[in-house]
Amino acid sequence: MTDEWHATACNLCYVNCGILAKLDETGRVIEKIKGDREHPVSRGYTCNKAARINFYQNGRDRLTSPLRRRDDGTFEEIDWDTAIVEVAQGFRAIQEQYGGDKMLYYGGGGQGNHLGGSYARSVGPAVGASYSSNALAQEKTGLAWMNGRMLGGSWHGDFDHCDVALIIGKNPWQSNGMQRARIHMRDIGRDPERTLIVLDPRRTETAERADIHVALKPGTDVWCISAILGRLVQTDRIATDWLDEHATGYERLIEQLAEVPVEEYAAFAGVPIEQIDAVADALSGTNRIAVAEDLGIEMSPHSTLCSYLNILIFLLTGAYGVEGGVYLVTGITGGFILDGGAGTSDDDGYEVAGPRTPVTGARIVQGLVPCNSIPEEILTDHPDRFRAMLIESANPLHSLADTSRFREAMEALEHVVVIDVAMTETAKMADYVLPASSQYEKFEATFFPMEFPENFFHLRRPLMDPLPGTLPEAEIHARLVEALGVFEPGELDDLKAAAENGLDAYAAAMLPKIMDAKINTYLPYVLYRTLGPSLPHGAADAASLWGLCQHLAMKLPDHVRAAGHEGDGPALGNALFQAILDSPSGVIILKGEVGDATQWRRPDGKVNLMVGEMSDEFAKLGDFELPGSSDEFPLVLAAGERRSYTANTIIRDPAWMKSNNPVSLTIHPVDAGKFGVADASIARLVTKRGEALVQVEFDDRMLEGTISLPNGQGMTYPDGMGAEPRTGVYLNELTDLEDRDPFVGTPWHKHVRARLERVSA
Ligand code: SF4
Incomplete structure (x- = not known):
């Protein structure tokens, strides 16, 4: 093990605590973790999970080559040039035959990786795509x-x-x-x-x-x-x-x-x-x-x-x-996350306008197609149905309701491309799989930090080189934009030349062009290819942040200055961007005041x-109707409890789970008695959509009538001897697409009607 501690962040939940990591002699294994006291907000705090992030970094199912599906369903490795050309051609063919808005973009970042998704914003317009979704559309x-x-x-x-x-x-x-x-x-x-x-x-x-x-x-x-x-x-x-x-x-x-x-x-x-x-x-x-x-x-x-x-x-x-x-x-x-997006109301407080999905007319909030609507927007003969998906850093086949319906929907699509670090359940159904570098092999960040009156941003530096065969998402998206022929050769050379003379020169050259429709539409790509190569420490992936910093300096200059960044106009944006580049443990970017104008939007x-x-x-409410109540399914299953060793599906290796009860179904002993199931026994869990064998664990902290299973289980993982056993329950084989909120379509995963059956020995 080397002696050096490297600043980064835990990627296992949305708060992304600052951590320090030590690597082994090979420089590829994360051997030790501790909290980073220099992080401006987490200040050295971590929970137990951060210590295990090497199970994410070095999973056995990491991808190391682009893959193309053969007719028999197996995959073959192909080179990057071939993959990019064929993926781009596939989307172009969908656009020409049906219209680009028949392509759905899904994902764009999990708990710790949002920079990559910022570059996907340039691919959609290149093929006329306009719809997107991600897991927020089944939660928030x-x-x-x-x-x-x-x-x-x-x-x-x-x-x-x-x-x-x-x-x-x-x-x-x-x-x-x-x-x-x-x-x-x-x-x-x-x-x-x-x-x-x-x-x-x-x-x-x-x-x-x-x-x-x-x-x-x-x-x-x-x-x-x-x-x-x-x-x-x-x-x-x-x-x-x-x-x-x-x-x-x-x-x-x-x-x-x-x-x-x-x-x-x-x-x-x-x-x-x-x-x-x-x-x-x-x-x-x-x-x-x-x-x-x-x-x-x-x-x-x-x-x-x-x-x-x-x-x-x-x-x-x-x-x-x-x-x-x-x-x-x-x-x-600027705080747009979860602000509801566009939509207007009449004088009586009813929404009168707002975007809807093309087939079922489901309400689109925050620009996101409801996850539970996606299969219905595909499995139909409606002429406006989705025909293709680009899925990035997400595993919807595992995480969205009603897996069998979603599987059917994926099979009905004509072109499915997955960008990810590992061979996930979703990747296994793709036509092309493009391997991304891990979150610790490139510059990365999340747009989650949502604090007030002070807020921070943490641009994490890579701990190691990309795994051979992988590319950062920024580079993948840039190559797709180029394969789609958006810009002429040399069209951006003046911006590239300006970037070589520093941020002030770049701002002087870029800002007059930023309202140009084409530059604005493809801004993340333009920043990556023009400013990216000139950034220090090889931080090209961070180029899209420059645009956000300039926007923030324009929108909230007093808050940016109060956080210690100096200047006016573009110089202030540059100072903020430079501070982010220079702060491996994160930096305060905004400082407001309680009750100031930002609170009244x-x-x-x-x-x-x-x-x-x-x-x-x-x-x-006076009708006292609780949807789904039934004698056939007297228990309420909370499908997806957070436990000490669950982390969505980002860690696929079950060996990361230490003790605890990472896979068991918890039940109050009184309920267990009613169903005749013993502690530590195997029982059959039945819902209206499916059934699964579960390991029973008595837990008197459960309310009678309720049972619980952990999130992020039911994945297969190579055991190193040629098999891929599954660990725990694949929850969405038990959930029903139709159990959802009537307004925004969020699923009722924490309220799944179920029963337990004893399994004879
Ligand atoms: S999982 Fe724990 S250590 Fe990791 S970001 Fe979340 S709270 Fe921090």
Whole structure:
């Protein structure tokens, strides 16, 4: 092992903690990891998972050559030139025969790699493609839709300074979703002056630390939260003055909440009324309330309505745009993530326009085709159906609902190209597979950092050279753009020459051209090929960030300067870009002030509480209908629990999992008794869509009537002896495409109706 520590980041969840890595003598194996104290936000924090990232870096199923599918379904290796030409020809043929908008782009980055996806933005226009999707469209689009309608941006709780932390459908101890999650949960739970409230059917690791754990029945969050809000309104404990000053459209909502039968809703949710009162008391005593929601509600019935009500919690209490409350986030992209995208509403608060999918007319939020709609947009004879897919750094065949339908859909496509580091389930169904360099073999970053008032950006440097045969995604996309003949030879030479004279000269040459339609459309490609070669440390992959830095310097110059970057106009953008290039552990890029203008993004400078569709949906709660209830399937399966050794599908080698219960189905012993299954036995799990054999594990932290399986399992992996055994349950063989949110199509993975059957020995 070498003595040198290299700064990078963990790529196993969205917070991307800064870490330091030591390599072995070959320079290709990550042998040691520790937290990076120089990282401006994680400050040395990591959870247990970071130590195992070499299982990602050196998986046995890494790809080392472009592959082409033969007629018999097997793959043959081909050289890069052939692969690029044939892939480009395939997309061009789709464009010429059916129109470029019949191509769907899916993915563009997982938990730690977003730079590559920024370059894909140049490939789509070259073939006329206009539709895209990724996993956010099965998780966060309901929330995004509400963010856009109500706030104009995406929000984040200030867990550093809050008096009350309200965690809904989330277990930060395992899923993180906020910086230094375990420290926050532990500290708030221990502090007698602060209150940690958790709404979750299961007594999770976070719930065990809570002051109030509301163990509601699965799927009833919406009744429980309505009861809490109803109690606040009915006891005159909402921030009326604050609403008068800062909000519009709350009159009808207040009337509806005044009518909520609080006791009945609490009883339906299985929550003692004393707990509803305790939560209402905690929320009414302060406006320093930090809220976090996650997949527990976003992948359950009434998910969009739940997101709406969660936003109401911090708006009705005035805990918005204040220290310790909830902020709108900013970031290198200017904060567009989860802001809902375009869409307008009428005077009654109903959406009147917005993009839709070409076949089924499903609502497109945040520019993303709903994941559950994708098979329906393919498996049809509709003339506008998708005919081709470009899939990048994503494994939709494994992660999207109803695997057999998605497999059918992939088979029906005429041209499927996958860009990835490993031979995934999705890659195995592609016509062409293009091997990407890993996240530790190139410059990489994520656009996730969403903090306020200070925000950071971390451009990670490569730890090692690319694995032979692989290319960074930026280079793959650039070659595709060139194979599609977008630019003439020499057309960009003046920009390339300017870049050789430094960033100021480049800005002087580039900025006058940036509004040129062609340059603007292909901007990531243009930056990569003109500025990229001149960047220090071989950081060509980082070139697209230059455009984002210039945009940020124009949009929020005071915030950029407050973070310590100097200059005006293009010089400020260049200073920010240079700071990012020069900071291997990350750097603060923006510094705002609590309550400043960035928190009020709607055109009228206020927040809006009137969302017509949600108001109507809210009115139906009195029917007490929980979708999918059935005697045939009496259990509710949470399909995709985050555990100590789960990380979506980014680590495919099961050997990374140490002890714990990485693959087992957890069940309360009382339920196990009802179904006659013993601890550690094998049982059959049945849903309306499929069945699987599971290993049973008793866990008295489970609420009776619920069972749980971990996420990211069910993959096959080469055992080194010629076989590819599967580990754990392939969850989406059990889920149904039709179980989804009626507004945005997000699947109900955390609410899958199921039963257990004993398997005779
Ligand atoms: S998995 Fe753990 S170490 Fe890795 S980024 Fe997330 S919280 Fe940090």
